[in-house]
Amino acid sequence: MDAETELRELAPDPFTHAVPALIRIYEAAMAPPAEQLPGRAAVMNAHAEHPGFRSVVAMRGEEAVGFAYAFRGRPGQWWHDVVEAGLRTHWNDRQVRRYLASVMEIAEVHVHPDAQNRGIGRRMLYTLCEGRPERTALLSTRTGPTPARHLYGSCGFTALLEAFAFPGSPDQPFDILAARLPLREPGSQRSPGRSPWWPWTGSK
Secondary structure: OOOOEEEEEEOHHHHHHHHHHHHHHHHHHHOOOHHHHHHHHHHHHHHOOOOOOEEEEEEEOOEEEEEEEEEEOOOOOHHHHHHHHHHOOOOOHHHHHHHHOOEEEEEEEEEOHHHOOOOHHHHHHHHHHOOOOOOEEEEEEEOOOOHHHHHHHHOOOEEEEEEEOOOOOOOOOEEEEEEEOOOOOOOOOOOOOOOOOOOOOOOO
8 A cells, every 4th residue: 555545444423424525435436326325325324333333444645535344244234134145045054154153244345546556445455354353254346357356356255156136236246255354364375265165174
């Protein structure tokens, strides 16, 4: 990450105060339809109330150029329940429990296009996952050979579901990725694998 950019963690209240600025980063990075932005802001505010919430903001001076956040996944949360239902179409109950029994769900990782390709997303991701009590991290990312998909793969994430359609977005497929915590260090030779028993070699 370039020397001009620093990472700051925001507690839930400061995070919700910063949501209007963070939405502008989301808009620049993802180019969603404008009518979706108010709903996305409402979702982000609601996520700040989830247990285990943590957010990281990349700052260049007093300007935010990236952000990421996550929280503890639990039944009753929309994303958690939809992904669990999807996993159950591929894995048995024991395998699903291994992925979801102790999980941190990474909701957003975004860097403004003007600040991309400088390692900011990677450092936010590692900071977000550092010291977490959960056993696994899960996230969704757009299907395809995108820079985000490459980043997550290099950090040890592997696909549990590919080309998965969330309710209400049948034409926008996503891959559901998982990694064991702590994240694989850069340069590690651990194979991400594709076994349904990944990443455990024994019980934990």
